[in-house]
Amino acid sequence: MAINAQEMLDKYMEAEAAILLGKTTIFNGRTHTMAELPQIQAGRREWERRVSAQRAAHQGSPGYALADFR
Numbered sequence: 001m002a003i004n005a006q007e008m009l010d011k012y013m014e015a016e017a018a019i020l021l022g023k024t025t026i027f028n029g030r031t032h033t034m035a036e037l038p039q040i041q042a043g044r045r046e047w048e049r050r051v052s053a054q055r056a057a058h059q060g061s062p063g064y065a066l067a068d069f070r
Helices: 005-020 038-060
Strands: 025-027 030-033
Touching: 005 038
Parallel strands: none
Antiparallel strands: 025 030
């Protein structure tokens, strides 16, 4: 199964939102956060980069612009 970059980005954004809303679980009287926010944010940034690269490749854009300073 091919990984869809947009779907992965959406999942990372959902996970980040859940953590920011304080989603935790209590097991045996101890509170556990399901994932660490910095790790989720790093993953989100990676998938944002992949989505941008896929869009640029699909549109035939090199992903950057050239300036003309005449």
